[in-house]
Amino acid sequence: MIRKSLLKEFREKVGSENVFTDKADLFTYAYDAAVLDPVLPAAALRPVTSEALSHVVRLCNENRIPLTVRGAGTNLSGGTIPFPDDGVVVLTNTLNRILEINEADMYAVVQPGVVTAKLAAAVEAKGLFYPPDPGSQDVSTLAGNVAENAGGLRGLKYGITRDYVMGIQFFDVNGELVKTGSRTVKCATGYNLGGLMIGSEGTLGIFNEIILKLIPFPASQKAMVAVFDKLDKASETVAGIIASRIVPATLEFMDNFTIRAVEDFSHVGLPTDAAALLLIEFDGHPAPVVEDAEKVESLCRKNGATSVRVAKDASERDSVWAARRSALSALANLKPTLVLEDATVPRSKIPDMVRAMQNIAEEYNISIGTFGHAGDGNLHPTILTDRRDKTEWERVESAIAAIFDRALELGGTLSGEHGTGIAKSAFLEKETGMAAINYSKRVKGALDPNNILNPGKVIGD
Amino acid sequence: MSDIKTLTELMKELEEQLVVCMRCGMCQSVCPLFAETGRESDVARGKLALLDGLMQEMFKEPKGVYERLNKCLLCGSCADNCPSGVNVLEIFIRARAILTGYMGLPAVKKAILRGMLARPELFDRLVEWGTKFQKFFTKPVNDLIGTSCARFAFPLIGDRHFMPLTPVPFHQITPYLNTAPGGRSGLKVGFYVGCLMDKIFPNIARAIVDVLDYHGVGIFMPEDQGCCGIPAVSSGDMKTFNQLVRHNVEKFEKESFDYLITACATCTSTIKKIWPMMVQDDSRNIRVKVKAIAEKTLDINQFLVSKTGVEEGTPGKDDRAVRVTYHDPCHLKKSLGISDEPRTVVQANPGYRLAEMPEPDRCCGLGGSFNIQYYDISTEIGKRKRDNIASTGCSVVATGCPACMIQLSDVLSKAGDRVMVKHPVEIYADGLKS
Numbered sequence: 001m002i003r004k005s006l007l008k009e010f011r012e013k014v015g016s017e018n019v020f021t022d023k024a025d026l027f028t029y030a031y032d033a034a035v036l037d038p039v040l041p042a043a044a045l046r047p048v049t050s051e052a053l054s055h056v057v058r059l060c061n062e063n064r065i066p067l068t069v070r071g072a073g074t075n076l077s078g079g080t081i082p083f084p085d086d087g088v089v090v091l092t093n094t095l096n097r098i099l100e101i102n103e104a105d106m107y108a109v110v111q112p113g114v115v116t117a118k119l120a121a122a123v124e125a126k127g128l129f130y131p132p133d134p135g136s137q138d139v140s141t142l143a144g145n146v147a148e149n150a151g152g153l154r155g156l157k158y159g160i161t162r163d164y165v166m167g168i169q170f171f172d173v174n175g176e177l178v179k180t181g182s183r184t185v186k187c188a189t190g191y192n193l194g195g196l197m198i199g200s201e202g203t204l205g206i207f208n209e210i211i212l213k214l215i216p217f218p219a220s221q222k223a224m225v226a227v228f229d230k231l232d233k234a235s236e237t238v239a240g241i242i243a244s245r246i247v248p249a250t251l252e253f254m255d256n257f258t259i260r261a262v263e264d265f266s267h268v269g270l271p272t273d274a275a276a277l278l279l280i281e282f283d284g285h286p287a288p289v290v291e292d293a294e295k296v297e298s299l300c301r302k303n304g305a306t307s308v309r310v311a312k313d314a315s316e317r318d319s320v321w322a323a324r325r326s327a328l329s330a331l332a333n334l335k336p337t338l339v340l341e342d343a344t345v346p347r348s349k350i351p352d353m354v355r356a357m358q359n360i361a362e363e364y365n366i367s368i369g370t371f372g373h374a375g376d377g378n379l380h381p382t383i384l385t386d387r388r389d390k391t392e393w394e395r396v397e398s399a400i401a402a403i404f405d406r407a408l409e410l411g412g413t414l415s416g417e418h419g420t421g422i423a424k425s426a427f428l429e430k431e432t433g434m435a436a437i438n439y440s441k442r443v444k445g446a447l448d449p450n451n452i453l454n455p456g457k458v459i460g461d
Numbered sequence: 462m463s464d465i466k467t468l469t470e471l472m473k474e475l476e477e478q479l480v481v482c483m484r485c486g487m488c489q490s491v492c493p494l495f496a497e498t499g500r501e502s503d504v505a506r507g508k509l510a511l512l513d514g515l516m517q518e519m520f521k522e523p524k525g526v527y528e529r530l531n532k533c534l535l536c537g538s539c540a541d542n543c544p545s546g547v548n549v550l551e552i553f554i555r556a557r558a559i560l561t562g563y564m565g566l567p568a569v570k571k572a573i574l575r576g577m578l579a580r581p582e583l584f585d586r587l588v589e590w591g592t593k594f595q596k597f598f599t600k601p602v603n604d605l606i607g608t609s610c611a612r613f614a615f616p617l618i619g620d621r622h623f624m625p626l627t628p629v630p631f632h633q634i635t636p637y638l639n640t641a642p643g644g645r646s647g648l649k650v651g652f653y654v655g656c657l658m659d660k661i662f663p664n665i666a667r668a669i670v671d672v673l674d675y676h677g678v679g680i681f682m683p684e685d686q687g688c689c690g691i692p693a694v695s696s697g698d699m700k701t702f703n704q705l706v707r708h709n710v711e712k713f714e715k716e717s718f719d720y721l722i723t724a725c726a727t728c729t730s731t732i733k734k735i736w737p738m739m740v741q742d743d744s745r746n747i748r749v750k751v752k753a754i755a756e757k758t759l760d761i762n763q764f765l766v767s768k769t770g771v772e773e774g775t776p777g778k779d780d781r782a783v784r785v786t787y788h789d790p791c792h793l794k795k796s797l798g799i800s801d802e803p804r805t806v807v808q809a810n811p812g813y814r815l816a817e818m819p820e821p822d823r824c825c826g827l828g829g830s831f832n833i834q835y836y837d838i839s840t841e842i843g844k845r846k847r848d849n850i851a852s853t854g855c856s857v858v859a860t861g862c863p864a865c866m867i868q869l870s871d872v873l874s875k876a877g878d879r880v881m882v883k884h885p886v887e888i889y890a891d892g893l894k895s
Contacts, residue, residue, distance in 0.1 A: 024528070038510070333545060337483070338483050
């Protein structure tokens with residue numbers, strides 16, 4: 001519970017219409033997209049100005065109130081699930097203005113709550129490109145993307161959110177505005193505090209403004225689908241493409257389980273007997289695009305693709321991506337609970353990782369559909385289950401641990417793009433070792449001595 | 462009020478449908494209400510979480526959940542865009558029925574739904590009185606659109622620009638029809654008129670009869686038709702809903718016909734989807750009859766295109782063609798997947814040229830009783846639609862739903878626009894005359 005006098009102060013600072021204390025409202029800020037139990041916050045606050053946001057942070061610190069920032073609440077690791085009992089949720093979705101799109105210098109300045117796809121559309125209208133495209137881009141907020149270091153389908157060629165952050169203005173735990181980075185391509189002053197903030201999941205500072213790098217919008221695109229009758233042939237083709245120094249914009253993989261689910265769901269004419277599909281897209285100037293596409297087409301055939309279809313026009317290209325985009329929906333429709341993992345391996349290890357997923361599915365007797373960003377080593381083993389089935393759920397939890405172990409053995413990471421949050425914090429030591437966690441805890445202790453900034457996330461309690 | 466335990470037991474009937482939601486939040490991108498308020502309790506994911514919480518005994522009393530559940534346009538945009546395929550509308554409508562049954566119908570709604578709507582003859586008579594009195598309270602405000610507004614501050618009307626009740630409702634002009642199919646089509650339809658067509662837009666009902674006559678389609682239109690029941694079922698008033706469904710089924714079972722047609726998107730989707738989903742069985746085997754009727758119910762545009770072969774005309778070469786844009790009613794496109802046919806019907810009149818507006822399938826914001834309860838939000842949602850319509854520079858906006866027509870008339874009229882609001886069939890019928 002929060003003291004009445006403090007609630008009164010919150011109301012003064014953010015407006016009483018932006019302080020939610022009704023249980024029915026609070027219940028809607030108790031969860032995110034991770035498969036975890038909801039936790040009811042004591043209040044939800046919605047600052048509509050930077051000033052109000054600063055006050056909220058300061059007041060929480062002064063009163064030792066745990067604070068969890070929430071954008072769209074779409075993250076998959078529990079990063080926006082509030083702290084029990086007296087935790088508050090701070091909503092940033094009304095701080096949603098694009099402050100500047102600078103065409104000459106190719107950057108954008110945004111408030112934290114701008115929706116990713118809205119920025120992408122706004123810059124595209126000016127011939128510019130903001131490449132990071134996480135699956136939730138239609139609703140996710142840019143501050144959320146930065147806080148989780150979100151990825152997407154274009155990681156292979158264009159990188160991830162981290163690669164587009166030029167500067168961040170954030171509030172420290174006292175509500176002081178800290179500026180880091182700049183509007184310049186190069187910037188070598190001070191510590192790289194922005195680097196520390198990216199992927200910090202709201203545990204080190206609260207974002208107020210973000211400067212994002214933009215690039216020219218690619219002049220042309222070409223998409224193709226390659227069908228394989230053996231899983232190994234597909235995953236070896238991925239390794240082969242990378243080895244021949246070709247970098248497609250996207251290089252996506254779908255296993256047979258996923259292919260069948262997509263076909264049942266959307267009837268787009270996918271070969272349901274195929275062991276795997278690769279969906280490949282090139283973009284950039286027309287000449288190299290055509291050249292790369294031809295090389296990869298013959299590479300696919302050489303590696304034993306049973307068919308390679310190059311999209312002839314925009315509508316064929318759209319249908320290729322419609323199939324990929326419907327993968328998650330198609331799988332989600334099969335069972336009540338869907339656990340979307342994102343353990344990632346060095347891309348040359350994709351064949352081993354794909355085999356490992358099949359073995360784990362068999363060993364734990366669960367359904368796993370695997371699809372995802374093969375080109376950057378970031379597959380999405382997707383476990384389909386019903387959380388109410390206790391015995392199966394136990395097997396699922398063991399299987400997740402096995403997936404993590406296997407990814408680490410292959411030199412990979414627990415999370416390519418979903419973040420650590422609550423879901424993976426207990427496993428973090430396996431990847432980083434205790435020294436990294438202790439170091440992180442000292443950083444956290446110095447910057448947030450009262451441990452009010454999203455406590456319990458990333459490095460645990 | 463019975464105890465909360467009973468309620469959580471009743472909620473369990475929704476469990477299998479509720480667990481389908483994986484809380485991905487994609488509904489935020491399409492919910493017209495969330496776009497205005499940004500509040501999670503306004504979007505489907507939040508409401509589904511609340512219902513789940515209620516079922517899991519997380520709440521001591523359901524009032525807060527009930528209020529938030531009712532703050533919804535029932536436009537179905539979320540369901541249409543849901544990656545997991547959650548049956549959002551069915552869940553919401555069932556939950557409203559359960560919660561209303563548990564908490565009791567509010568007095569005002571009870572008076573309107575049970576005192577008036579459930580009794581079609583009385584409803585007609587009350588509306589006739591309303592027609593006589595409306596001129597004392599209201600005055601015309603936009604001659605082209607045909608809207609009126611309040612003469613003086615009047616709580617029910619507020620600052621609405623509304624379509625007035627017609628002086629002579631359709632059921633007085635044409636109380637009953639039973640015509641045989643003409644030579645050409647060999648088809649006979651049941652014509653379900655719907656309240657808004659009857660009492661506000663009788664000219665559309667007239668146009669439909671003309672068009673059907675033109676195509677040689679026989680018409681059975683029974684007297685004393687009742688409301689389709691959507692206001693009742695969306696308020697959780699199952700008693701009135703069941704009564705109205707039975708009333709209508711009995712009216713229409715007196716004659717045989719090939720299809721039941723309506724020109725109201727909301728009535729069509731109610732009859733086709735909500736009747737079979739929600740009607741409770743009784744001794745008269747109502748579920749079987751409802752299923753049969755639902756299967757042969759068609760939107761008028763769909764009927765004209767697929768059964769009578771109406772197709773796009775060739776617009777004349779000169780620039781005299783009227784520029785028209787089309788708004789997709791949620792209950793046609795998202796609920797029934799009908800979006801091409803009304804456009805075809807509009808363009809079947811060669812005097813019109815279609816120009817698409819941005820976001821043609823974005824909800825207009827009316828949402829039936831939502832507009833009454835949350836007029837300000839409803840208007841804000843409507844303004845975006847108005848801006849999209851205005852951006853086309855069209856002089857006519859067509860839409861296949863009289864409820865949408867009321868909202869479009871309000872927002873266009875208030876903005877002072879000179880844009881007429883028409884039903885596709887009106888436009889087509891005009892073309893047949895010239």
